[in-house]
Amino acid sequence: MDRLTQLQDAIDSASVPMARMFTNSIYYVHEKSNMVQLDPDIPVLNPKVQADPPEVFQANLQELVxxxxxxxxxxxxxxxxxxxxxxxxxxxxxxxxxxxxP
Known part of the structure; x- marks a missing residue:
């Protein structure tokens, strides 16, 4: 198989899964990140219930990246x-x- 065919096959096989992985990563960050207080005068009143613990979130984020x-x-x-x-x-x-x- 020539190099151009290899490249085209790699792009074809990776484009949809890569796009899906990217959107799933954004969804995960949006849903599982914890709320952080940015201003001392404005408290976080409703923290996310489904947020992962910080160490789990960081490990999962590292795997996605x-x-x-x-x-x-x-x-x-x-x-x-x-x-x-x-x-x-x-x-x-x-x-x-x-x-x-290879």
Missing amino acids: TDLVKQAKEIDTLIEGLPGIERTEAEQNLQENASPI
């Missing part, structure tokens, strides 16, 4: 393996037909 970054880096690695525009078409074809990125 790690998953998103991992998928983005996999796509970046494939993009970096593509021939650059500073090369001729013949040089690009030679590199494209070289062994695919």
